[in-house]
Amino acid sequence: MSARTANTDGAPWVDPRAEPAEPRTLASCPELIGSPYTYGQGEEIYGEGEESEFVYRVVSGVVRTAKVLGDGRRQIHGFHLAGDLFGFETSNAHRLNAEAVVATRVLLFRRRQIEAVASRNVEASRRLWDLAMRSLEDAEEHALLLGRRTALERVAAFLMTMEKRLGGSGSVELPMGRRDIADYLGLTLETVSRCISQLHSDRALALSGARRVMLDLGRVGRVVEE
């Protein structure tokens, strides 16, 4: 997962703890103006292998980035929320695909423009490095989860993370379905559902509908432990 910067407006799935950023510019780089664009729920933003022309910032909504194998197995690498940037590449092609989890507004920045700025401006260049390193940290944490955690731990860790990014005081409205959660956690959707049910019957969380989750942070946290 990757989330750190944030931008706010009235739309759903906006991080409530976000500080308002100046609209349409990238980070604090006034010479970079993004073009607004909107994707519908489930719509593809770019596909694996496609030419990488833009970098995106989420204004509102949620985007998932993923890889899929020939036989359909899918691994979601991250969910990008309001304020998050995604779509960076070193090569000319996207190595992941990106799709809108819900209706999502983004800003598009031309990749070449960003590169031009970075090749003149050390400050901007430094910020790009920081961004890549954060994503790397997230990816390593994700690998630990996928390689060495049980199903229950994965689900608990996921809920804790989403609560931190989207929720407040233990309550979250999950923007994505069980299938997406499963593909992020390296599980099946049935297993995700069972784990949530188990946390429920252990009184570690309460549900209203399938999406709205109220966590007992202490108990759920104790499942993850370390």
Place this chain on the structure above:
Amino acid sequence: MSARTANTDGAPWVDPRAEPAEPRTLASCPELIGSPYTYGQGEEIYGEGEESEFVYRVVSGVVRTAKVLGDGRRQIHGFHLAGDLFGFETSNAHRLNAEAVVATRVLLFRRRQIEAVASRNVEASRRLWDLAMRSLEDAEEHALLLGRRTALERVAAFLMTMEKRLGGSGSVELPMGRRDIADYLGLTLETVSRCISQLHSDRALALSGARRVMLDLGRVGRVVEE
């Protein structure tokens, strides 16, 4: 895993396809001179949580970077071979530990020096970004493997990668033991052993000793497929 640059000398585990780099300097940055240091087999280079003072380049040998959970479960994130850089952090503390898999010679570069160069030199800064992005790509590939691949596919993919990085014409001498392979692949060492045995009886590879592996690249590749 992360490997891209390389340096050569007579020691074991040196990538045979490496082009010679000027000794003691980082990448092509003549103002950065590294201090040579040697670690014995199994020796810790730095621990998780320790202050991050240096960045390292492997001259010869192999280093593993890993995270371990409270109960001892360990996830290895990468093996660093001759020429590879490791030890970069954004914060002041290491988020992983690093240990020498075999006796390993490294060059140490002061982190603050690198940061100083990067804050003056856009070129160097750009190279740091590239490096981080490569690591990110590796980490994402790793996550796909951990989340969505079977044991046999993981082992096959691992052997293919190691052959590419260390071997030639299908033959590799694995520098790490089964336990390290298992902790990299999110498996147990018994499962790794069984998968290698299976590939052996499927005539996809030949062994001489446990470490020297001769791959039938076509057959092993067919196991990974995509």
Place this chain on the structure above:
DNA sequence: CGGGTGATTGAGCCCGCTCAACTCTCGTGG
């Protein structure tokens, strides 16, 4: 109300884990 999608729950199976025995290699010393 009925249809459709997404979530939950159940039953049974299988892949990979656990525990344990055995083998192989290699270094060391009698």
Place this chain on the structure above:
DNA sequence: CCACGAGAGTTGAGCGGGCTCAATCACCCG
């Protein structure tokens, strides 16, 4: 030169966590 032991690797038997397949349930929108 062989005996021995230690560490690493292999193999076997049995278990169990998570998967598969399938039925049921909940919740929207008509």
